[in-house]
Amino acid sequence: MCRIAAVSRPLNPSQVVNIEDLRRSAQVRIPKAVFDYLDGGAEGELTLAENCRAFREVTFRPRGAVAVHNCNLKTNVLGYEIAFPAMLAPVGYSRLMHPEGEVAAARAAGEGGTGYILSTISGHPMEDVRAASKGPVFYQLYLMGGRKAAEAALDRARKAGFSGLVITVDTPVAGMRERDPRNGMRELMGPSALAKIPYLGNLLAHPGWLISFLLDGGVPKLENIVLPGQGPMELTDVAAALAESTVTWEDLRWIRESWKGPIMVKGLLTGDDARRAIDEGAAAVVVSNHGGRQLDSVSPTLRALPEVVAAVDGRIEVLMDGGVRRGSDIVKALCLGARSVLIGRAYAYGLAAAGHPGVIRALEILRLDVERTLRLLGCASVAELNRSYVEIPATWARI
Ligand SMILES: Cc1cc2nc3c(=O)[nH]c(=O)nc-3n(C[C@H](O)[C@H](O)[C@H](O)COP(=O)(O)O)c2cc1C
Structure with a gap:
């Protein structure tokens, strides 16, 4: 568990009206190196920007004079009912953003009636994270540390009662996030005090964050990647370990044998890959480009979504993520065939700004947005959303 009772600042709802307000609050509370790690993307950040821009290109076609009083926002993901169509x-490294990190996020997701996906790269033990939420919690698996470490993690996830697995397939090597080396992220997280010196100024300018980070024990270890005979992996070893542990379709086969529950494949952008995921036994796919943090210049995910939805043809569930900052974005993704979206930065800004109350506020903003958007569209339920409620640019119309 968290080694201190971390400070969770209350948020003033009249000042935190949208996700961008949470982003600005995060920028004030946490040091630049941590903020840029969260906010940034790969290389020229083209895909990062395009993910958001794609939502602006899709416009609504509302139905007038329709009275909608009680909107139904509920949906199902892999057999779990969620209160509104956005999971975390x-x-x-959420624990760098706030000491309660993954535990706070999972707890907020459960309280908000939705699901949480725990990264392999977590500073909190998976058992604590699972126990923090009354909702579904999925475990995202990287194969860092090799098959033995992954099998041990799957065993723990099974015993802890995780609801399903998410296999991320877009990270054969970490993307080049240019802000990180400029900020000395590696030096700041590494063991050498001397190497940190050039980068310390900005940390010292954020004493609130710095004190809570130090009281929390400093750089967290990766509690869920336990190397046989060595203990939890060091955070600075992640990049090299990732590069040695590409997840392949063959791996999906042995994972299927070790894990009997549902599996979601996250990080694909084409119909061909979606069909392959079905062949390998996936129960859902997430159209994702890792929030623009991996291969730059790939399609924005909203634009890739219709191709994947058409290829899957209702056989399994299709989710999407990338660039979701408003409830209207969620509604647009559902109109294009997603069962639910995942949100990344939208809640992580809240976590970085204020801990658990910040995640709660992010979820509240998005849920109220979805409800209002449905009423303005003249649509009573997320289940009724379809292509007729949106207009997509002619240049998208390959499908
Ligand atoms: C700071 C940060 C860390 C991330 N870490 C992981 C990870 O460990 N595993 C993973 O599958 N995806 C990871 N992602 C990608 C997210 O799961 C998600 O695909 C992405 O954030 C969606 O884009 P959005 O942030 O625009 O919502 C990370 C994203 C961010 C912003």
């Missing part, structure tokens, strides 16, 4: 995506 895996966000590695």
